[in-house]
Amino acid sequence: MSFQSRSITRRRSFRVCALAAGLLASGVALADAHLDPQLLSRMDSALPTDQLQIIVSYEQSGPATATQLDALKLLGIDRGVRMQSLPIVGALATPAEIRALAARDDVASIYFNAPLRYFNKEAREMSGAARTVQNPGDYGRAIPFSGWGVTVLVNDSGVDATHEDLKFGENVVQNVLGPQNILAELAGELVAPGIVPITYLENIPNTDLGSGHGTHCAGTIGGTGERSNGLYRGVAPGADLVGYGSGAVILVLDAVGGLDYAATHQFSFDSPIRVTSNSWGSSGKFDPLNPVNIATYELYKRGIVSVFAAGNDGPGEDTHNPYAQAPWVISVGAGEKDGVLTGFSSRGKRGEIGDFTMPDGSQWTYINEPTVVATGVDIVSTRDTAGSLHLLADDSSLDPAHQPFYSHMSGTSMATPHVSGIVALMLEANPNLTPAQVKDILQRTATNMTGRLPWEAGAGHANAYAAVAEAAGLRDDHGGTVNALREFNANAILVPGSSQPFSFDFSPVGETGKQQFTVGDKAAWVSVRATIGENTLALVLTDPDGVRYGSAIALPVLGDTVTTGAPAKPGVWTVSARGIGSVSGTGLDPLGVTNGYGLPGTVSGEISLINSGGYTGMGDVASHPARSAIEYAVGNRLVDGHSDHQFRPDAVLKRSELAEYLVMGASIRQWLPFSGNSSFSDIGPGHAAYPFAESAVARGAALRDLGQSQAGVMGTVNGAFRPNDKVTRISLAYSLVQSLALQSEAQAFSGELTAFYDGKRIPVEDAGSIPASLRGYAQLALDLGLINARFTVTQGPFDLEPTLHAWFDPSLGVTRAAYAVAAGRYMAHYQSAED
Incomplete structure (x- = not known):
């Protein structure tokens, strides 16, 4: 999304949308400014004289003006700090002063000065890797999956195996210092001519002598978390690791040397090398005969999975790392911790597909798109204290006790080892999986990302919890909900x-x-x-x-x-x-x-x-008032047409359709019961709506629900799904707000239900017809701009001014056109973090 100048209407809309975290969690009705839920909560419990730490953001590009600073003083806010270039002021203020400040037209938002968290733990939660390791009983096991029995080679700058989380001789079973710029070394030495074999220095405790990049990646894969009491452990803490260090500057031959080491020493350790993690690459077109691609193809034939970073050259089209495009490797894009695709993550090229033949005569087809996405922003992992990259990181948010041992980095380089760790979990669950089967399972179990097409995000966000279940043979039918793998009518x-x-x-x-x-x-x-x-x-x-x-x-x-x-x-x-x-x-x-x-x-x-x-597929919308919204929703895979090439915009949306569209376009995790039984009394695996319904009602359905503990984004009625029932406005409000993982904010609401109009909050006349447990969902849906209120005007014969009334119409059925409009608004709000 792009920055644009905003009209007054846009400005008000922005303020409403900015209430994503639950404006009315406390029931306090405030003016235009966006106050975050944590601040509202603290205001509710604060004494009138308590000074709260706040951050004030103004609606401008430059720093706070003298006039604005004087206004703060007039309100009694006289202690704080202002930014030199940004429109931000940090200050101390009482609840009354905050309320007064919120009424100013030039204030965009006021936040509590909360501590920040940059945790690898969050990345493990979002993908479901933490849930996989912490819940062995879900898989019918007594011992958790951990990557045991799998060795992963980290082909990078090296690994500092003096770190307690990556201890040499324990989980780091070998640490290799590869030749640094092999050809340059040979050219600079007076040696006898000849073709000499590549040589390595093994058993080196610390091979990460330049950047710290490889140490960070290794910790994400299989760090034990010993220095943090398990807080920053890797995805597969039971896996064995082999570090291969090519130094801070890596050339193609250096990288190929690491892949060669994997092939040569595949069976040199207690557990075979099954995965190589490669957080490096270049730019340009895919060439199957590039030496890197040839090397990974040879590993593929040996049963070794190669995982590659998609690249950090986004957001433009055709920025995809050419080594990641090989059809036998896994390409990993990077996401944020709120479920959106990050701006720097490289994209593929729309519609680029090609056939080719490898030297062994095998026929292949490549598609220029990532395989999956994993979290890659502000990832905390093991720190090599000598690494130059860590000098650029601000780790002040970490516990001081952890700062010497951990640091945060961002990039597809950080998302790649996360997926490498997931692959280790899958191979522990089923050592007989081939690289092709591993890639297939990752794609079929992925979570669709709101508004993202395959050329941008591949099959979607990695779903470790479902992928390990599929690898273990508990299910074999994932994939029916993945946008990248299905045919659409429109x-x-x-x-x-x-x-x-x-x-x-x-x-x-x-x-x-x-x-x-x-x-x-x-x-x-x-x-x-x-x-x-x-x-x-x-x-x-x-x-x-x-x-x-x-x-x-x-x-x-x-x-x-x-x-x-x-x-x-x-x-x-x-x-x-x-x-x-x-x-x-x-x-x-x-x-x-x-x-x-x-x-x-x-x-x-x-x-x-x-x-x-x-x-195509919606010939009946050409003259419909919602045509542009429907086309937008279709183009972004938020809705679909019918098989008879009609959209039926004025038909009431069914629950089966809502489940499908939420899983398509609201970032809902794919889930099927591991038992193989249906969760419903009225539909089962043979029903077209079944996989969507199971995903929609599952606990932790929303991708943004990191703990995967919130209720599903849809419910059941006495154990039945009732796929043909109509979707009402209040049920849609519940589903959209729940999809944003705002359950706690919605359930905390206890105030008067209001609609925002022209700078004022108008009481909702039919609030009494909405169950108390759902009013918070209605309020958030209105405040986020996902659903409109209906306004009417009355004026008696002697009234000087008309009276405005607001209505929610909770039991009114939602048409398919109305859902397309709401889905487009949902997407705009969901992706607003990418601005």
Whole structure:
């Protein structure tokens, strides 16, 4: 999503949507400003004189003005700190002062100054890996799965096996220092000519001599958590690890050397090497004959699973690590801890698919898209105290006792070892799985991510809990709910459009080059791509309305190809370039007098368009008032049409359809009972709605429910699912709010049900017809903008002004068109964290 200037209406809508965490958890009715639930809770329990730590954010780009600071003092708020460049002030204030401040039009939000958490634990919870390890009884076992019997090779910068979590001779069964830039070493030594075998230094306690990257990855896979009493243990703490260190700078031959070590020493340890974790890559097109791809193919034939990072060059199209595109490897994108795809995670290319033949004559098809996504932002894992990357991290939020031993990093590099650990759990459950079967299970058990298509997120978010069950043979029928693996009745048609080259000169100071181009009304998507070379530049697309879409920065050590894209708008567009603006959060040009740090030079690349060919499968919506909302929802896989190519927009939505659409587009975990029995008295495995219904009613259904403890996003009636019952507005409010994992906020509501209109809260007239247990869901659905209230106006013959009335209409049936509108709003709210 992009930043745009907001009208007054947009501004009010933003304030409502910003109440995602449960504005009215305490029942306090406040003005426009967004107050977070934790602050409201503390205000409820505070004495009138208590000074609470608050963070005030203003609705502007620059820092708080003198006028705003004077206003704080007038309210009695006279102790705090202001940011130099950001519109943020930290202060101490009483509950009354906070309420007064919230009434100001220029205040966007007020938050409690809560401690932050950057935990690997959260990543394990989101994927279900923690639930897998902590609940052996779910799998009919007495001993938890832990990765026991599986060895994982960490092909990276090395591993510091002096760390108690990664102890050499215990869970790190071998630590290898690979040759550093093999060919350069040979060229620099006076040795006899000849083709010499690659050699390694084994039994080295610490091989991570440069960055600390490999140590961090190793801890995510199989760290024991000994230094944190288990808090920061890895996904598979029972797995054996082999560290292979190529140093802080890795070349292709160095990486291939690590893969070669895995093949050579597959059976050298008590448990065979079954997995290699590879958090490295490059840019460019997939080439099956690249030496890295050939190496991973050979490991594939030996039963070794290769897991690769998708890359950190997102969000543009066609930024996917070419080594991750091989059909025999697992490519991992990175998500946030709130279930959204992170901006830096590399994407594949829409519709790119190709057939090829390997040297052994085997036929293959590759698809340019990630396999799955795992959490990769602010991951806490083991720290190599000598690692240079840790010098850039702010670990002040960690317990001081943990800071010497753990640090946080972000990247698909951090998501990759997480999936490597999941694979170890799966192979413990079934050592006979082939690499192809492992990949298939990961895809079939994945969780659809709201509004994300396969070229962006593959099959969706990894679901370790279901994947291990499938690996163990408890189920064999996952996959029916995965968007990437099914056929849809309604589809957006996209066809390749025109392309053209661009070229301009970049200047770091003063006027810099750019190129304009025109986009017609048939285009659906605009993308630009350039190979920057030895420079630190990003591409910037600017649409006709001035909205900017930026690529990742090209860095020589990470990749020199950058790309970005945006939804098409007819009119004149501009492509330009920017240099680096900051390093580790420190601005290089705080006054904004340059075009960013970079070298002057020519930037050349290609502009590509994808055209819209219309939609299929919904021939009855052409003249419907909700046509655009329905098309938007179909294009983002939030809804689907019927098999007879009709959408039936005015038909009332059935519960079976709601279950399907929630699992398709609301980030609902896929789940089937491990017992093989149905949870319902009226539908079973043969019913089309069955897999969606099971997922919708399951405990912990919402991806954002990290503890997987909240109730399902739908319920049952006396043990029956009742798939043909209509969906009412109140039941939809429950489902959408529950899908956001806001159960506690909704259930804590106890105030008057109100609807927000024109800066005021209007009491809902029919609140009494809503069960008390569901009023919080109705309030949040209204405040988040997921469902509209209905407003009426009355005015008596002698009234000076009309009276506005608000209605929720809880028992009114939801039409399929109305759901498409609500689903689009849900998606906008869900993905707002990506801004």
